[in-house]
Amino acid sequence: MDIFLQQILNGLVLGSIYALIALGYTMVYGIMGLINFAHGEVVMFGAMVTITVITTLMGAGINLPGPALVLIGLLVAVPACMLLGFAIERVAYRPLRGKQRLAPLITAIGVSIVLQQVAILIWGRNYIPFPQILDHDVVTIFGASITKLQILIIVLCLAIMAGLLLMVEKTKLGRAMRATSQNPAVAGLMGVNVNHIISATFVIGSGLGAIAGVMVATNYEQAHYYMGFMIGLKAFTAAVLGGIGNLGGAVAGGILLGIIESLGAGYIGTLTGGFLGSNYQDIIAFFVLIMVLIFRPSGLLGEKMADRA
Numbered sequence: 001m002d003i004f005l006q007q008i009l010n011g012l013v014l015g016s017i018y019a020l021i022a023l024g025y026t027m028v029y030g031i032m033g034l035i036n037f038a039h040g041e042v043v044m045f046g047a048m049v050t051i052t053v054i055t056t057l058m059g060a061g062i063n064l065p066g067p068a069l070v071l072i073g074l075l076v077a078v079p080a081c082m083l084l085g086f087a088i089e090r091v092a093y094r095p096l097r098g099k100q101r102l103a104p105l106i107t108a109i110g111v112s113i114v115l116q117q118v119a120i121l122i123w124g125r126n127y128i129p130f131p132q133i134l135d136h137d138v139v140t141i142f143g144a145s146i147t148k149l150q151i152l153i154i155v156l157c158l159a160i161m162a163g164l165l166l167m168v169e170k171t172k173l174g175r176a177m178r179a180t181s182q183n184p185a186v187a188g189l190m191g192v193n194v195n196h197i198i199s200a201t202f203v204i205g206s207g208l209g210a211i212a213g214v215m216v217a218t219n220y221e222q223a224h225y226y227m228g229f230m231i232g233l234k235a236f237t238a239a240v241l242g243g244i245g246n247l248g249g250a251v252a253g254g255i256l257l258g259i260i261e262s263l264g265a266g267y268i269g270t271l272t273g274g275f276l277g278s279n280y281q282d283i284i285a286f287f288v289l290i291m292v293l294i295f296r297p298s299g300l301l302g303e304k305m306a307d308r309a
Contacts, residue, residue, distance in 0.1 A: 002143035007266040008259060009141070013150045013219065015258020016157035020212040021235035022242070022250040023164060024205030030181045030245040031201045034101065037108040038088055039209055040232020041115035042081050044225065046210025047217035048123055049077040054131050066133030070214065078210045085206025089199055112229070119225035130221045153215050160211065161251050164204075168247060177201060181245070230282065234261075237289040243299030252301060261285050 021043055028036045050073035057069055064072075092111050096104045138145045168174035179187040180197045188194045216231060217223040234257065242253025265281035292299065 003266060004263075005142055006144040007262045009144050009146045009150075010266075011259030011262030012154055012255065013146070013258070014262055015238075015255035016154045017212050017215050017219070017231075017254075018235050018238045018258050019161060019251045019254025020157050020208055020215070021231065022239040022254045023161065023247060024209050025236050025239040026242075026244055026247060026250040027177075027201050027205045029239070030247075031177060031198055032093070032097070034093070034104045035108060035236065036088070036093075036202070036205075037105070037232070037236075038092075038111040038115060039205065040228035040230075040235070041112050041119070042084055042088075042206045042228070043209040043213040043216070043231060044119060044223070044228030045084060045115065046077045046081045046213030047223040047227065048119060048128065048213075048225075049080050049210075050074060050214045051128055051130055051217060051223055052123075053077070054133070058131060058133075066131075066135070069131075069133055070218070074211065074214060077214065078207050081206045081210035081213075082203045085202040085209075086199055088206075089202040094195070094198075112232075116225055116229070123225060125225065127222045127224045130217045130223065132221075134218055149218060153219060156211075157215070160208065164208070165247055165251075173197075173200065234282075234285045237285050237292075240289060240299055241292050243301040246299065246301050249299055249301035253299065256300075257285060257288060260288060 021039070024039045024042075025035065028034065028039075050070065053073040053076045054069045057064070057072065088111055092107050093104055096107060134149050136147045136149055138147055139151065168177060176187070176192045176197050177200075179190065179192055180194055184194045187197075213223075213228070216227065235254065238254035238257040239250045240253070241257055242249030242251065244250075261281055261284050264284035268280060268284070
């Protein structure tokens, strides 16, 4: 039971991060009907920029509490990633709007590779350690262990996701986003600036991705130019699992995928008689993706939608 509870706690940490990143995928898909496969690299840039800011401040002899340094890093990384998301939409996707769907898909993959190469030029190929400035004290819950930092990650993820859902449902921007998602042409006739709404969607999603990237870096205490690729695919899997285009589905899918992956990592050795170890846990996420696409392509909370004209 202790092992089971430990894997559940680990899954909640992973799942919260997956859900936060999945919201970026599902927002763009809900508005434009395409997958922004460069979103994982935006997550990576958020982590890298934050680490760079923190190490620069520490190297300059600025002695501040760890949380304050991380906050300053976020204040730089979030706007930087928002600007990056705006540039990606304006340069790579807007010219292809209305074209065959294969063109934006290929472009998204191309942008992802370009951003990885830019990261190599700036930060190199080696893993970059996250400075040891945060509290990693362990809290024991019914025999299972979780750090105070991981508890903070879960709480912040849930708060940010709740705030986003509230924004979409209650604000003027949210109503414009929902109108654009339903029918961009009609929304434009009703006075909604569709271009601005699409750009805002990329900007908001990129800001969330930057925060998620910092959470990943603090949890694993390192960052890497390739980190966005795998975590981006898993977050995309979470969005599909919950129902791509459905914000609540992205949250549910992310948390569920995190728990499934964590339980699989804990028990895959037992289930396979030691043939596979916990290092094969990535298999589980993509096995879930395959099963969802086969048996419920619309996801757990998604609805079948007709293709837009």
